[in-house]
Amino acid sequence: MGNNIVFNDKNSLLRDHEIEGMKSQLELVHNELHSKTGKGNDFLGWLDYPSSFDRQEFERVKSAAKKIRKDSEILVVAGIGGSYLGARAVIESLKHSFSELLPREKRNSPHILYVGNNLSSNYIMELLEVIRGREISLNVISKSGKTIETSISFRILREYMEKTYGERARDRIYVTTDRHNSAIGDLAKLEGYQTFTIPGDIGGRYSVFTSVGMLPVAVAGFDVDEIMRGASDAQIEYSEPDIEKNPCYRYAVERNALNRRGKDVEILTIYDPSLQYLAEWWKQLFGESEGKDGKGILPMSLCFTTDLHSMGQYIQDGKKNLFETVINVEKPKKDFYMFADNENLDGLNYLSGKTVDFINKKAMEGTMKAHVDGGVSNLMITIPELNEYYIGKLLYFFQKACAISGYMLGVNPFDQPGVEDYKRNTIELLKADEKKMNLNII
Numbered sequence: 001m002g003n004n005i006v007f008n009d010k011n012s013l014l015r016d017h018e019i020e021g022m023k024s025q026l027e028l029v030h031n032e033l034h035s036k037t038g039k040g041n042d043f044l045g046w047l048d049y050p051s052s053f054d055r056q057e058f059e060r061v062k063s064a065a066k067k068i069r070k071d072s073e074i075l076v077v078a079g080i081g082g083s084y085l086g087a088r089a090v091i092e093s094l095k096h097s098f099s100e101l102l103p104r105e106k107r108n109s110p111h112i113l114y115v116g117n118n119l120s121s122n123y124i125m126e127l128l129e130v131i132r133g134r135e136i137s138l139n140v141i142s143k144s145g146k147t148i149e150t151s152i153s154f155r156i157l158r159e160y161m162e163k164t165y166g167e168r169a170r171d172r173i174y175v176t177t178d179r180h181n182s183a184i185g186d187l188a189k190l191e192g193y194q195t196f197t198i199p200g201d202i203g204g205r206y207s208v209f210t211s212v213g214m215l216p217v218a219v220a221g222f223d224v225d226e227i228m229r230g231a232s233d234a235q236i237e238y239s240e241p242d243i244e245k246n247p248c249y250r251y252a253v254e255r256n257a258l259n260r261r262g263k264d265v266e267i268l269t270i271y272d273p274s275l276q277y278l279a280e281w282w283k284q285l286f287g288e289s290e291g292k293d294g295k296g297i298l299p300m301s302l303c304f305t306t307d308l309h310s311m312g313q314y315i316q317d318g319k320k321n322l323f324e325t326v327i328n329v330e331k332p333k334k335d336f337y338m339f340a341d342n343e344n345l346d347g348l349n350y351l352s353g354k355t356v357d358f359i360n361k362k363a364m365e366g367t368m369k370a371h372v373d374g375g376v377s378n379l380m381i382t383i384p385e386l387n388e389y390y391i392g393k394l395l396y397f398f399q400k401a402c403a404i405s406g407y408m409l410g411v412n413p414f415d416q417p418g419v420e421d422y423k424r425n426t427i428e429l430l431k432a433d434e435k436k437m438n439l440n441i442i
């Protein structure tokens with residue numbers, strides 16, 4: 001097993017001169033990013049966050065997590081986009097796949113439930129049904145403090161908490177938000193809720209290492225020090241300007257090179273369902289960062305081998321405007337040896353003595369070969385295993401690659417002006433409806 005993240009491009013189908021031709025641009029954007037002179041340079045707090053983060057705030061996160069772990073069976077996390085995907089990506093990657101169904105004696109952490117990430121009345125009401133009668137804490141996370149999905153859920157849950165716990169509700173409500181200009185920040189002050197800060201110069205999709213991600217992750221029982229150690233090593237390793245020594249830059253450059261060849265879609269391919277939320281986080285990171293000014297690579301994700309039986313046909317034989325980036329986890333958390341069966345009616349005895357993970361890896365190799373033979377470029381990122389250290393490193397790998405890639409594409413990877421349009425329309429429609437109702441009452 002290796003001891004670092006490795007980028008492999010032997011199936012990229014790119015030619016050396018395509019990479020060579022981009023080296024001078026890489027040097028330029030590297031300097032822009034590190035000298036903080038590029039677009040969106042007021043949102044670069046994430047760049048050296050793993051080495052410069054506020055240790056006091058981090059200790060407060062750890063002690064709040066300790067308290068929640070002691071007094072709560074469930075932590076409800078209310079947030080959307082970058083205000084929940086990072087935490088969920090880490091937790092789902094590391095937790096037991098069926099933790100909700102484990103017997104109590106085998107579970108030593110609260111369940112983490114997510115709300116505020118949709119406007120489904122069914123979802124919210126059913127969440128209220130399952131938390132009733134159980135000890136809960138609530139962590140509301142919103143940088144702006146005014147995102148409608150999160151605010152609605154927060155209002156409903158706050159009322160529930162106040163009815164259930166009375167005065168003691170304030171000891172169970174935790175607010176993570178911007179220090180300034182946040183409606184929920186003002187409310188927290190007024191009500192005396194414990195607050196955590198999202199630094200002003202870090203946007204939601206780059207905030208996983210702040211209290212936004214680390215409080216829920218610590219409550220779920222994972223080692224946040226190790227995550228920060230991985231991120232901090234990544235910060236050093238991926239600041240190397242030479243593409244030959246920097247796998248993160250190589251990934252950023254090659255996805256741009258493929259885009260210049262007309263590949264507009266990147267599919268992040270995972271072979272373990274526990275990585276599904278890592279893929280969701282990755283989609284927001286790249287989609288919100290790069291999809292602007294009529295440009296961008298559309299980030300998609302598929303979970304193989306599951307989706308080979310639904311989408312494999314398209315990748316093999318469909319339009320050739322896509323490439324894949326495969327996440328390969330070298331060592332599984334658990335494994336199982338296939339055994340021989342006397343009857344062998346299912347014909348599987350040829351697999352006896354092989355592990356399930358070995359079979360998964362062979363499926364990965366076979367799939368890559370088929371797709372590459374079909375003309376689909378495959379990049380591969382290998383991580384030694386799914387633990388806190390490597391997850392921290394991988395998340396930083398993608399953040400840095402996204403910033404470099406966005407600059408190479410010529411966009412500002414740190415704003416999201418397009419998202420505002422749907423918000424404005426929704427609020428306008430709701431307010432117009434309110435006016436109509438008021439007129440009817442008169």
Ligand SMILES: O=P(O)(O)OC[C@H]1O[C@](O)(CO)[C@@H](O)[C@@H]1O
Pocket residue numbers: 080081082083141142143144145146147150203204205288416419
């Ligand atoms: O933390 P907030 O302000 O609630 O925003 C949540 C998410 O919404 C977005 O602004 C997009 O609407 C993302 O950029 C952000 O991560």
